[in-house]
Amino acid sequence: MILVEVLWVSVVRDRAGEVWRLWKEGFGQRGICRELGMSRESVVKVVGPAGGMVPAVRRRGPRALTLAEREEISRGLAAGEWLRQIARRLGRDVSVVSREINRNGGRRAYRAIEADQAAWQRARRPKVSKLAANPELAEQVGRLLKKRWSPQQIAAWLRCHYPEDPEMRVSHEVIYQSLYVQTKARLKEELTQYLRRKHRLRRPRAASARAANNAHGRGQIPDRVPLSARPPEAEDRAVPGHWEGDLILGSHGSAVATLAERHSRYVMLLALPHGKTAEAVRDALSASIHRLPRLLHHCLTAPDLWKSITWDQGKEMSQHTRFTIDTGIPVYFCPPGQPWLRGTNENTNGLIRDYLPKRTDLRPHTQTDLDTIAHELNTRPRHTLNWMTPSQALAQALGVATTP
Known part of the structure; x- marks a missing residue:
């Protein structure tokens, strides 16, 4: 039984490189099992202890003895040679050969393979984290x-x-x-x-790349303006005021509207207590235009903060024409099945899901609750902003005091 266990561990160790290669390419555990013909348990034994993080490749030090040199030492000892003879043939100092033999059982017990494995083990010097x-x-x-x-x-x-x-x-x-x-x-x-x-x-990032984005039909929206008509200044994020929006859906037909500003990544969450109808979404968006200056603690006008909104093909925006007439803010629509064209909002929705998980009822969350979540996100430093917070980035772009 012990021999079987040793052989199994040896096989897993020998194929660890292949497991990690497929893991880096984005294969899951089941996919690796199918590709290599290994059991799930074997793959877990490789990936699990490392937490899915590919370990650094271990390399033999340039001054360390090789397995071939250790075999030469073993043959020399078996032939009864002096240590100086063995060292001279290897081109090594005699003290190196002497220490190698003494730390691995002496003349009679020295074995090349066992000595090499012991050297690899001793080379592990885990530093204190x-x-x-x-x-x-x-x-x-x-x-x-x-x-x-x-x-x-x-x-x-x-x-x-x-x-x-x-x-x-x-x-x-x-x-x-x-x-x-x-x-x-x-x-x-x-x-x-x-x-x-x-x-x-x-x-690894390759795992996400393997998941294909499938186009989906969500009905036709009358008089929609294509994304290609959006001003170029929105594309290069040069000025603030261009927003991307979407709905986050929950159970029992609940939903929350999300808005992300392209220049600063500033986030707004809008409660939809009356459902996700086109009328409810239009009213919530209209109200947000007047709420944002108060959130920034500064008196600004709509043109300063709202230049456009980009949405997907959801029917909740079917009253976009009336919204534009009432507010003067144009709404542009992405082509069907291309959510990455609203990448800022898509990424923001992923962050929001930490607070509003899928398959949960979103109706109990009041506007005050949603403002608290948005505040946490807006005061969190972002790599894409050179570690400024969205609140700081938006305030700087608008020339107003930083949001406390």
Whole structure:
């Protein structure tokens, strides 16, 4: 039984490289099983302990003895040669050969393969994680994770707030390793629930690329204006005031309207207590035009803040013509099945789902609740904004004071 277990572990280790190659290409565990003809348990044994994070390739040091040299030492000992003879033939110092033999059982017990495996094992010198050695740093990281900051945002915030203290800075990769990798776990496992993606394993970007976006028909909207007619200034995000919108759907027909400003990524969430009809969405959007200046604590006019809105093909915007007449704000529509043309809003909706999960009833969330969620998102630093917050970016672009 023990022999079978040893052989099984050996086979898994030998095929680990193939498993990681397919994992990096975006294959899931089941896909890897089909491609390599391995059991699910075998794949989990490779991917699980590393938390889905591809380990660095181990390489033999340039000055280390090779397996071929160890075999030469073993043959020399079996032939009764002096250590100086063996060392001279290998081009090594005699002390290197002497230490190699002594640390692996001496002349009589020395075996090349066992000595080489022992050397690989001894070469592992796991460093103490920075988060394990610095409780204050670990506490800061845990606090920001609970606020649903991403590890990359946390790493950037630490660099900004502790520029003179390298002990209070950590890379986002170390944070991920402390959450996912079993041998390096230094943060509580429950903190993974605050990450944007709740995967038990960290998936490579190629996994997302394998999921194709299928076109879907959602009915025809009369008199819709195509996205190609939108002003060029909206495309290059040069000025604020161009928004992207959509609905987040919940159970029991509930919904919340979301708006994301292209220049600053500023977010607004609109409650729809009367349903997701075209009339309800039109009224909520019209009300948001007057709410935004109050949220920014500044008296601004609609042309400063609202130049256009881009939507998908949802029927909830079938009254866009009346909305434009009432507010003077044009509405542009993406082609069917191309949501990536509203990429800012799509990404924002993914962030909002941390607070408003799928298949939950969204009706209990009041406008005050939604404003609180939006405030958290708008005061979270963003990589695409050079680590400014959306509130700061929008206020800077409009020349107003930063939102507190």
